[in-house]
Amino acid sequence: MPAALTKYGHVFLVGLQSNLVYRWNFLIRGFFSLARLAVVFILWGAAYAGVTQIGGYSVGQTFTYFTVLIALQFMIGAFNEDYQIGEEIRNGLINQFLLKPIDYYVYRFTVFLAARVVSGALVLVPLLVVFPLIQSHLTFPGDPWRLLAGVPALVLGALIQFTLAYCFGLLAFWFLEIQGFVILSFAAETLLSGQIFPLDLLPPALFRIAQYLPFYYMMYFPAAIFTGRLGLSAALTGLAVAAAWVALFFVIARVLWLAGLRKHTAVGG
Amino acid sequence: MSLRQYLRIWLACLRYSLVRTLMFRFDFFLWSAVELAWMGVNVLLVEVIYRHTDSVAGWSKYEMLLLVGTSMLIQRLLMGFFWSNLFEMGRNVRTGYFDFYLAQPGNPLFMVSTRKLDPDGLANTFVAAGVVAYSAHRLGLHPGVGSVLLYAAMVGCGLVIHYSLFLITTSTTFWIIKTEGIEGSYFTIADFSRLPREAFRGFANVLMVYLLPAVVVSNVPAQTLIHGFQARYALWLAGVSVAWLALATLVFNRGLKRYASASS
Numbered sequence: 179m180p181a182a183l184t185k186y187g188h189v190f191l192v193g194l195q196s197n198l199v200y201r202w203n204f205l206i207r208g209f210f211s212l213a214r215l216a217v218v219f220i221l222w223g224a225a226y227a228g229v230t231q232i233g234g235y236s237v238g239q240t241f242t243y244f245t246v247l248i249a250l251q252f253m254i255g256a257f258n259e260d261y262q263i264g265e266e267i268r269n270g271l272i273n274q275f276l277l278k279p280i281d282y283y284v285y286r287f288t289v290f291l292a293a294r295v296v297s298g299a300l301v302l303v304p305l306l307v308v309f310p311l312i313q314s315h316l317t318f319p320g321d322p323w324r325l326l327a328g329v330p331a332l333v334l335g336a337l338i339q340f341t342l343a344y345c346f347g348l349l350a351f352w353f354l355e356i357q358g359f360v361i362l363s364f365a366a367e368t369l370l371s372g373q374i375f376p377l378d379l380l381p382p383a384l385f386r387i388a389q390y391l392p393f394y395y396m397m398y399f400p401a402a403i404f405t406g407r408l409g410l411s412a413a414l415t416g417l418a419v420a421a422a423w424v425a426l427f428f429v430i431a432r433v434l435w436l437a438g439l440r441k442h443t444a445v446g447g
Numbered sequence: 448m449s450l451r452q453y454l455r456i457w458l459a460c461l462r463y464s465l466v467r468t469l470m471f472r473f474d475f476f477l478w479s480a481v482e483l484a485w486m487g488v489n490v491l492l493v494e495v496i497y498r499h500t501d502s503v504a505g506w507s508k509y510e511m512l513l514l515v516g517t518s519m520l521i522q523r524l525l526m527g528f529f530w531s532n533l534f535e536m537g538r539n540v541r542t543g544y545f546d547f548y549l550a551q552p553g554n555p556l557f558m559v560s561t562r563k564l565d566p567d568g569l570a571n572t573f574v575a576a577g578v579v580a581y582s583a584h585r586l587g588l589h590p591g592v593g594s595v596l597l598y599a600a601m602v603g604c605g606l607v608i609h610y611s612l613f614l615i616t617t618s619t620t621f622w623i624i625k626t627e628g629i630e631g632s633y634f635t636i637a638d639f640s641r642l643p644r645e646a647f648r649g650f651a652n653v654l655m656v657y658l659l660p661a662v663v664v665s666n667v668p669a670q671t672l673i674h675g676f677q678a679r680y681a682l683w684l685a686g687v688s689v690a691w692l693a694l695a696t697l698v699f700n701r702g703l704k705r706y707a708s709a710s711s
Contacts (some may be wrong), residue, residue, distance in 0.1 A: 187618060188494075206631075207631070209633050210631050210632070213635040213638070214635070214638060216651060217638045217639060217642065220639075220646050220647060220648075221496075221503070221642055221646065223500075223646070223648075224503045224504040224642075224643070224645070224646035225496050225500050225503045226500075227503075227632055228500070228502070229499070229500050232496075232499040232500065233499055284700065355474075358474065358477040358481065359476065362477065362480060362481050362484060363482050365481065365485050365487075365488060367485035367705070369488050369491065374488055374491070374492050375492055375495050375496070378500060379498065380499070381497050417518075424500060446648070
């Protein structure tokens with residue numbers, strides 16, 4: 179175990195360094211997110227004119243939800259991991275990992291973690307810049323259990339997002355082009371993970387269905403815990419469902435990997 | 448070159464694009480589905496918001512849907528006619544492959560902008576137009592031929608404005624070579640065009656409604672269809688289209704002077 183820690187510890191450090199190269203990209207993306215936040219504030223601000231509550235939540239709670247969501251996107255979101263993995267398979271860079279005592283999934287996840295440490299730290303810059311402006315609109319519930327349940331929800335959310343992206347990347351064993359699949363699933367993901375609107379505003383029947391889909395646990399679930407849109411029992415049930423999804427995605431990733439290796443012809447490299 | 452020759456070139460490009468699409472049929476269906484899914488997301492947002500409130504900045508549900516549909520229509524037209532061309536221009540300037548366009552005997556801006564059409568974007572303009580027509584039907588509007596033509600002309604102005612904005616965005620490649628991801632700034636501005644003008648206050652109002660053409664582009668056509676023709680809005684839209692096209696052409700031509708073939 180310590181040997182494995184040292185091994186992937188080095189991977190993490192290299193991942194940190196190679197992602198620091200993209201610091202400006204992350205920073206610029208962070209500032210673009212502020213523009214999206216402005217769209218949200220304008221639209222929902224107008225929707226709240228004349229009503230005090232939408233779906234049982236005040237305008238401040240809705241703003242807080244969307245602000246937290248932006249931070250989460252940079253802290254636990256999968257950016258282009260699917261594309262990177264697909265590229266490594268296509269141009270044969272993956273061959274070097276087949277010859278070494280390295281688990282490709284763990285290697286990739288370690289790099290993902292390093293990338294999220296960098297982007298997660300950098301998104302704080304634009305958020306701090308606008309903090310004086312939006313501060314009066316933010317309201318967080320004070321319950322300590324939200325922190326205890328929220329952190330595992332974040333970890334599970336990150337695992338679901340990464341493992342799904344990993345599975346999409348592995349499709350490159352069979353298909354030349356995977357971008358189409360990725361972008362199509364991205365639309366479903368954006369909607370069903372609550373990035374367009376808080377999912378509890380859906381009609382109750384649809385909301386119940388959404389709760390059993392993996393997308394719900396990518397962003398909405400941790401954000402809802404932190405911003406007070408979920409009670410304790412719903413949070414505990416959610417953690418169990420999220421863990422089940424993580425386990426299922428692990429299995430799918432493993433099966434795709436083993437089947438993919440059998441198809442792999444190791445071109446290039 | 449005469450106008451007729453340009454038209455023949457454009458028709459040749461159209462034929463080439465269609466043949467390409469027939470070769471990559473699966474891609475056509477996939478990308479159409481992608482765009483359709485994104486439009487569905489925007490329609491659903493309207494649906495969800497109006498489940499909880501009756502009016503947003505004075506716009507009723509179907510008025511809002513008509514606005515969102517108009518904004519999507521303009522964006523699909525940009526995607527269909529110009530997106531890949533201008534997007535690739537940035538890359539070509541970076542690699543030096545842009546030489547190929549300069550060597551052609553025609554106006555460089557025309558050559559750069561019209562080489563390829565994306566039938567998937569164009570296919571989805573019908574879906575967007577369907578959203579507008581459905582909203583108009585639910586609002587009980589019965590626009591005459593004149594109103595429909597006026598609306599179409601205004602959407603045309605909208606296309607000119609979006610084209611200009613995107614051309615300015617990609618033309619920055621002439622100055623700053625590393626501009627990957629710069630198209631994000633176009634999408635950011637376009638996001639604002641799905642919002643009603645009355646929702647903007649203070650600084651956002653000055654910037655997005657008056658300084659940048661983000662809001663006028665969709666609000667004026669939608670408002671005209673809903674409430675009828677108002678000369679000052681129509682003039683505003685027409686003026687903004689001319690001004691931004693002039694600015695974009697200027698920026699492109701200035702950039703062209705800086706172009707030094709292969710860079711990095």
